[in-house]
Amino acid sequence: MFGILGATQVWNADGSAVALGGPRRRALLALLLLDAGRVVTPERLIDGLYGEDPPAGVANALQSQVSRLRQVLPQKIEFHPAGYRLAIDPDDVDSHRFQRLSAEGREALAAGDPARAAVLLREALELWRGPALADVDGAPFAQVQVTRLEELRISAAEDRMEAELALGGHRELVAGLRELVDAHPLRERLRGQLMRALYGSGRQSEALEAYEAARSELADTLGADPGPELAAVHLAVLRGDPELTPAAHAHVPRGTSPTTPTASASPTVSEPARPRFVLPTQLTSFVGRDEELDRIGAQLSEGRLVTLIGPGGAGKTRIAIEAAGRYGGEACFVELAGLADAAEVPHAIQGALGLREAGVMPGAGPAPDPVDRVTAALADRPLLLVLDNCEHVVGEIAKIVGRLLGDCGELRVLATTREPLGIPGETLCPIPPLRLPPPGTDHVRALAFPAVRLFTERAVAVQPDFELAADLDAVLRVCTALDGLPLAIELAAARLRSMSASEIASRLGVVSAAPEQSEYGPGIRPDERFRLLSRGSRTAQPRQKTLRGVVDWSWDLLTEPERAVLRRVSVFAGGWTLEAAEAVCADRTTDDDVADGGGTDGGGTREAGVDAFDVLDLIDSLVDKSLVVAHRPEGADGVRYRMLETIRAYGAERLAEAGETAALRRAHARYFLALVGEAEPRLRRAEQLDWLRRLSVDQDNLHTALRRRVEDGDTGTALRLLAPLSTYWLLRGVRLEGAGPARELLDLIGPQAPEGLDEEYVLCVLAAANGVSDNRELGAHTAAADAVMASLGYIPQRFPSLTVIWAMAMGAPTADAAELISLTLDDPGRDPWAVALLHLGQGYAHWMVRGDTALAEREFSAGLAGFRVLGDRWAMANALDVLAQLADWQGDNERAAALADEALGYVEPLGAIEDMAQLLCRRAERSARDGDTEAARADYERVVELSGRAGAPDCMAMAHLGLGEVARARGELAGARALCELALGESGTGWAGLDMNRSLILIGLARIAEAEGDPERARGYYRQVPEAELVSRNGPVAASFAEALAGLALLEGGPERAALLLGVARTLRGAEVPPDRDTARVGAAARAALGEAAFAAAHARGVALSREQTVVALTDFDAAR
Known part of the structure; x- marks a missing residue:
């Protein structure tokens, strides 16, 4: 027998140990044992024993070691033309036997045989005598193998615990699981097993404490929340779920994931390279669809684009979420239903991936194209991208998905839509309605059909004493009338709160009390549209037949005030608060509504008996009737409301029928104009983070309000909305969001600022500029904006952030502008944030225009002091960053490092990955100047990784330039040139910050050419600056x-x-x-x-x-x- 699970050992048949000799010989034997029964080449043995620097005559040395080992193990080592072979059964080696036994145990566990699994896994783990390869762990080959074997060890330990839990050994497992958790605190599977063991031992409070400990550890160490599996165990403990009892684990579902090491193994902390995505949480059970899920899983394993197609309400979204949850890797969910314009699709995908559109540091230039950024971020990332509700933007989705799949080799896409994307490589997965039982089916067999099971489960949720047997006929009629569509079935079951199943069935096909009055035929009431739509014209779309009928029927049950609120809340995009609904949805026929203009349906709203004080009760009623959903999303201060997209679209149609669309769009815009107007100054104060979160939750509404004002030709309101939004876009790094509406708005306005809206006009020009590659593309608008800024003395009065945005696009202040700044710094009535910013502007002028670093430092410090008083984190980070750059410039590296570290601390809460990358890039520059090329290279490589995650090519270009400079310092000129050429290809042009970066790259390439003795090539680079x-x-x-x-x-x-x-x-x-x-x-x-x-x-x-x-x-x- 042979062993490497501990020290390298060989045992005779009587159990005595064989003397193996020195460490080199033991390492040689260990290498051969890892490939027992297979030929190992001399090259691999030399690499494993000597690493990258083998001695002279290494081939002879290897032959000598093999010969000596053959003397110890006669007849066991064979020579082959390709190398050497240890001629033994792999099962005679403890590591191979361990892997076989643990694999068999895992298979038994998946097959539902925990007893056999426990025996096999115990036997496997007992083979370990200590750390793997303990006596040769310093050999070049050893570390990779040690890590691999230790990972298998903890995996087997987890599988064994799973088997023991299934057998009911909860109480006996607690101590061992605590030891495992202490050794491996980041293993969520072990944490969940400990919680289950504690719960099964009657220690529910300790199980909940174990979850809190896990949540705290994950947050402190990784900055992450517990994953869905651990969260599900927590929820089960809270509910006292019987699934947690020992009997519930007699069968372990296939697909249990085993991959981890044992109680005595040292903890291995593996820091994730990327943030974890969380799929939308589902609060109800998932019914049926096993066949569809199996098909989707197979299609995703064989292809890279799977499209779920089917009628609205068929459950495509829910199936996609379930499929993503069962997917073996990382999955990101993108909701597209709230988008009104195909141009918004790239931003939605970018936002779901957590990618900022641009950094917040001045000089970052315009935000790059979002599709480019997403492509860069996903270039080599294994990910399932779930795109939900594509039908209204199918053309744009097709183009984006086609490009992503072509450029991102590890990406897979799961799309839901009513029509195929129609691009090469697409695999369609039709989602039919739920299966219905045939007539005459009894209640026991009927529950085997998903449509009936779904109705029954939802019915019990609202009426606990519901029994299918008593209402079978009515339920079958309801499910059949609703065509087995899940949304329609769920809405019907929800009505059991106030109606019986028979009454619901009757409303779907009722005999009229006065049939002679019906123009539709005998026995049918004209108000019962659902039955007509479900069995009406063959030319109508199936989705419209069923879903329109369901919502029509729900509408008919509402009072007039409820109907008014339901149609009016359809004006919101992405949800709303109670405050917003009260402001927007109450009856109004005011002069403001009429005077605002911009609509086609008059000025006010119908009188419907809806006062602002009534809105809360009316929305509560709509929540009870399943037409509105109350929820508390992450980042929101309180409860928000939303509607299913089908119901929102229905409400919008009813709003148009009532002639209220224009009035509600104006009311919506007024509310959000007031909100963003209140937020703008607070975004520059200590409340910055709170207001950023508040505006982020309503980002869809803000953008929709702006877009609608542009569509309706209301240029004044559109400009007044866009101006304060510019500050939000600046801080969030989503400046591209306003580019499209801004360009359309400029087309309406012309190249001249409207009276009284001069600063708003300049901000509109700058927002439009984010969508173009060079500011000259805006032609007359750029000149008009420059004229406005000159008339303002380059110092805006109402929107101080304009100064920053102007500088980011147009560069540092000119000498004339700097003089104007200096004349206004002492104005006692000026906003203190603006004064602090003017100090920064004056500092830039002193440094970059006049070359006076002493005065520049004084002004930068004054600006930082002003921002500290106000508590603006973003502005403090900017001031600290420029002070750090100045200290760098003056050779004070220690002070520069301290300032930059403080800036990083302010930037991080903003979620600014790109800005962190920029600050790390500057830290790397300092390290390189100090001669610490290793530290510089490590920081630059970190910047490359962060820039890849953020999809920020210009930031990545500066990191590649830095790596090129490090390579040049080491004399690696060819590598340096390749890195700098890569950086040049990644850099942009046409804006102040981008031109500066490109110039630095050209200087770097010129210096490399000089080092290579090629002055002509160097001169060519210099000429391009x-x-x-x-x-x-x-x-x-x-x-x-x-x-x-x-x-x-x-x-x-x-x-x-x-x-x-x-x-x-x-x-x-x-x-x-x-x-x-x-x-x-x-x-x-x-x-x-x-x-x-x-x-x-x-x-x-x-x-x-x-x-x-x-x-x-x-x-x-x-x-x-």
């Missing part, structure tokens, strides 16, 4: 350019020009700072070539150059030749 970056806008970039150009001058035999350029860089930096590695090398070489006096004279001439002379010096690329 925009002149605006050299002087008129960005002193720091210009200084880096001058220092790099000095290297080119030196390479071409111009030490005097090199010294002059270093002097130019000194002036552009605004202070004497410690030189980086490249600058120090160039300076030393120029001094050596010229002598100290000549070097100092040339350097002084560079320092003394005027700005115009500096331009000439930096753009005369042939001066040294």
Whole structure:
């Protein structure tokens, strides 16, 4: 027998141990034992024993070790042309036997035989004598194998616990499970098993405490909530679910997941690379659809796009959620029903994936195309993307899915829609109505049919004493009349709160009390539309026949005030609060409604007896009647309400019939204009996070209000909505959200600001600019906006955030703008947030326009102090970041690091992955300058990972530039060039921040060309740097350019020009700072070539150059030749 589950051992038949010799020989034997019975090549043995640096004559050394091992194990080691083979039965090796036994135990568990599973798994675990490969764990091959075997060990331990729980051994398992949980605190399966063992031992309170401990550990360590499986155990404990009792586990369902190690194994914490997605929680049982779920599972395993098609109300959404829950990997759910425009689809997918559209740091430039960002984030990510309710945006979905599947090789898509997407590779899965029993079926057999079972389960939920046997005939008539559609059945069953099953059935096909009055035929009341629609015209759509009938019937049961509220709440998108409903849905026939205009159906609403104080009771009534759902979504302060999309669409039709659409759209816009107007100043105060959450919950309503005002030609209200929304978009990094409506609004307005709305107009231009690649595409609008800003002195009065958004698009303040800023800082009536921001703007002007870093630091510090008083986290992070950059520039790395760390602390609660990446990128730059290339590389690689998750190519470009600089510092020029070329391809152009990044990449490529001795190629890169970056806008970039150009001058035999350029860089930096590695090398070489006096004279001439002379010096690329 042979063993590696512990120290490497060989035992004779009598049980005595065989002496194996030294560690190298033991490691050789362990390598052969891992592949017992198979040929192992010499190359693999050498790699495993010696790693990447084998000694000279390693082949002879290996032969010698094999020969000595053969002396210990005669007849066991065979020579083959391809290598060596240990000629034994793999089952004679404890590791192979362990894997076989644990696999058989897992299979027995899945097959519902926990007793056999427990025996097999106990035997498997007893083979372990200690940590795997304990005596050779330092060998190059060992660590990977140790990790693999330990993972299998804890997996087997979990499976064994599952089997023992199924056998009812709850009380005896508690102590062992506590030890396992202590050793592996992040294993949720073990946590759930401990909770079940405690509950089964009569210790429910301790089981709940165990869940709280798990939740706290996961939150503190991973920043994550418990997964759905652990949450389900918690819910079962709370409910006292009988499934938790020992008898309930006599059969363990197939698909139990075993993958984890044992009580004595050391904890292995594996930090997840990506956030966990949570599927929508379902509060009711899932009935039937086993055949469809099996088919979906098979289709997803064989293809990458599965589309669920079927009539509305067939249950496509619920089936998709169940299928995603059973999917073996990560799944993200995207709800599309609330979208009114196909252009919103990319943003919905991006939002569901948790991707920000842009960073919050100034200089980030316009948000990239959301499809590009999603593609970048999912490029190599195994994920099931569930796209729900695609039918109204099917064309846009088809284009996006086609691209994602083409560019993201690990992605799978599950779509629900009423029509196929119609793209290559699509597999259709029709979702028919639930199966109905044939006539004459008794109540026992009827329950085997999903339609009847669904009605019965929902009936018991609202009427606990409901019995199918007593109402079988009525239930069968109801289910048949409703065509087996789940939504219709659930709505019908809900009516059992106030009606009997027979009464429900009668309303679906009732004999009229006065048939002679009916124009539809004898015995049918004209009000019973449902029966007519379900059996009417063959040309009507099946969905309309059934669902319209169900909702018509529910509508008929409402009072007039209830009907008024139901149709009026259809104006909301994505849900609403009670406050919003009271403001929007009460009767109104005011002058404001008539005067606002913009609609086609008049000014006010019908008188329906709905006062604002009545709205709460009326909505409660609609909740009781299953037409409105009350819920408490994450991030909301209280209860919110929503409707099923079918009912919302129905309500919108009724709203139009009542002639109230225009009035309600205006009321909706007024409410959300007031909300965002109240929020805007608070987004710049200590309440920032609370108001961000509040607006995020109503993001659909805010965007819908804006879009409708544009559609209705109400340009004034649209501009007043867009302006405060710009601050929200800025902080949330979703500036692209307003780009489409903003462009349409500009088309209506023309290139001139409406009277009294000058700042709003500029914000509209900037919002539209987020959707274009270059601000020149907006033509006259850009010029008009610039004229407005000039008339304002570049200092807005009502929307201070405009200053930030303008700078992000147009760059740092010009000299003239800086003068205007300085004249207004002492205005006592100015908003304190605006004053703090003006200090930042003045600081940028001092630094980047005048090169005065001392004054810049004073202004930045004043701005930070102002933001601290106000408690604005976003603004504090910006101020700290620019102070850190300035400290960096001045060579004070320790202070820069402290400031940047504080900025990170403020950015994190905003959920700004991209901004964290930017701050880490700057930390890496500091490490690289300090010569700590390992730390720099680690941070840059982290930035690449974060940028990939965020789908932020420009941030990734700067990380690749940094990695290229690290490679250049190590002399790896080919690798450095490849990384910088990759960065250049990822970078954008046309905006201030993007042009700066691209310039830095070009400088990096030029320096690599110089290091490779290719001055012509270097000169070509330098020529591509925009002149605006050299002087008129960005002193720091210009200084880096001058220092790099000095290297080119030196390479071409111009030490005097090199010294002059270093002097130019000194002036552009605004202070004497410690030189980086490249600058120090160039300076030393120029001094050596010229002598100290000549070097100092040339350097002084560079320092003394005027700005115009500096331009000439930096753009005369042939001066040294």
